[in-house]
Amino acid sequence: MKEKHTGDFIPLDISEHDVIEAMKHIDGYIDITPGDFKEVYQAAYDMAIRRLFNSLTAERIMTKSVLSLKQEMTLVEAAHLLAEKRISGGPVVNLDGVVVGVVSEKDFLQEMGFGATPSFMQIATHCLNSKSCMIGRLHNRTVGDIMTKPPVTAGLEMAIGAISALFAKAKINRLPIVDDDGRPLGIVTRTDLAHSFNALGEGPLS
Amino acid sequence: MNYFQKMKGSGQSPPKVGVVEILWSWIGSFLGIAAVAITHYKMLDETGLMMIIGSFGASAVLIYGAVRSPLAQPRNLLGGHILSAIIGVTAFQWLGGTPWLAAAVAVSTSIAVMHLTKTLHPPGGATALIAVIGGQNVHNLGYLYVLMPAALGAIVMLIVALIVNNIPKSRKYPEYWY
Numbered sequence: 001m002k003e004k005h006t007g008d009f010i011p012l013d014i015s016e017h018d019v020i021e022a023m024k025h026i027d028g029y030i031d032i033t034p035g036d037f038k039e040v041y042q043a044a045y046d047m048a049i050r051r052l053f054n055s056l057t058a059e060r061i062m063t064k065s066v067l068s069l070k071q072e073m074t075l076v077e078a079a080h081l082l083a084e085k086r087i088s089g090g091p092v093v094n095l096d097g098v099v100v101g102v103v104s105e106k107d108f109l110q111e112m113g114f115g116a117t118p119s120f121m122q123i124a125t126h127c128l129n130s131k132s133c134m135i136g137r138l139h140n141r142t143v144g145d146i147m148t149k150p151p152v153t154a155g156l157e158m159a160i161g162a163i164s165a166l167f168a169k170a171k172i173n174r175l176p177i178v179d180d181d182g183r184p185l186g187i188v189t190r191t192d193l194a195h196s197f198n199a200l201g202e203g204p205l206s
Numbered sequence: 207m208n209y210f211q212k213m214k215g216s217g218q219s220p221p222k223v224g225v226v227e228i229l230w231s232w233i234g235s236f237l238g239i240a241a242v243a244i245t246h247y248k249m250l251d252e253t254g255l256m257m258i259i260g261s262f263g264a265s266a267v268l269i270y271g272a273v274r275s276p277l278a279q280p281r282n283l284l285g286g287h288i289l290s291a292i293i294g295v296t297a298f299q300w301l302g303g304t305p306w307l308a309a310a311v312a313v314s315t316s317i318a319v320m321h322l323t324k325t326l327h328p329p330g331g332a333t334a335l336i337a338v339i340g341g342q343n344v345h346n347l348g349y350l351y352v353l354m355p356a357a358l359g360a361i362v363m364l365i366v367a368l369i370v371n372n373i374p375k376s377r378k379y380p381e382y383w384y
Binding site for chain 2: 035
């Protein structure tokens with residue numbers, strides 16, 4: 001995975017020249033200087049972005065049918081379950097149903113000794129050269145042993161602006177959404193987030 | 207940006223308007239000023255009443271030449287002239303013995319009041335000033351100056367603006383009433 005340079009992002013900017021060209025397309029004398037118009041435009045644009053980022057909350061973009069894994073579940077069972085449901089991770093709950101961690105493919109790979117971000121080819125190469133394939137290490141361990149803890153979670157009201165900031169800051173890919181008691185209500189993945197940004201671009205969500 | 211750098215001006219001027227726009231500005235202002243001037247010279251000349259004051263020339267620039275401007279909207283046109291006329295007459299009646307003070311108070315106070323009431327209309331400042339420096343004919347009117355020429359003249363020019371500015375496809379007037 002390449003490192004992201006979030007600082008390089010350049011927000012949409014218009015020049016006074018753009019404004020003058022646009023003014024030429026409007027009949028009649030417009031009683032504002034291009035510089036003032038640009039200032040108004042930029043302030044209004046910022047407001048619109050902020051409004052959009054604050055208008056969509058976790059409740060509206062999360063995947064609701066969240067699959068929780070039990071802390072005591074063996075890794076083999078967990079792997080079966082994740083494979084069957086075709087998902088790559090989820091929240092881990094204790095006996096009370098409270099989220100105590102998050103487990104993902106990354107945790108499995110790390111447990112197998114591949115480091116945090118191996119490529120598929122690294123794994124394939126390794127497995128072709130050694131019959132054990134390191135998968136043996138996963139026996140007799142439980143989800144609780146390898147999960148990432150403490151979990152980074154959020155409530156229903158967190159807006160997508162804050163969620164994306166949290167993803168970047170905590171370096172996570174999925175965010176369990178929990179109720180006041182810490183029980184899972186849903187999960188926001190990077191995919192959910194990407195869909196929500198796409199939806200913002202297309203206009204108001206129905 | 208420091209004090210002297212500000213004086214250089216760093217912005218650019220808006221583009222020039224098209225020939226059609228200029229033509230409609232000419233037609234509108236010709237008819238608007240003609241309407242108040244004909245009333246003034248043909249009907250009121252002998253009566254001591256007035257229908258035209260210098261500030262209407264400035265109003266014409268806005269309501270026929272810068273139709274979209276907030277400064278040119280009916281609220282500003284009527285509010286600006288009427289409020290400034292009241293302030294101008296009052297300033298003359300209270301402070302007329304010191305003309306320079308009456309003049310300064312009239313203009314500055316009308317600008318402040320127009321801002322406060324969201325009726326800023328630059329010619330209003332002239333309407334207030336004329337109430338002080340307009341000479342005997344103006345002074346004789348007293349507060350009638352507010353109704354006529356200020357209010358009535360502005361109304362006549364507004365009616366002409368409504369008629370003329372909505373003829374070309376490229377124009378509409380007003381943007382808002384109040």
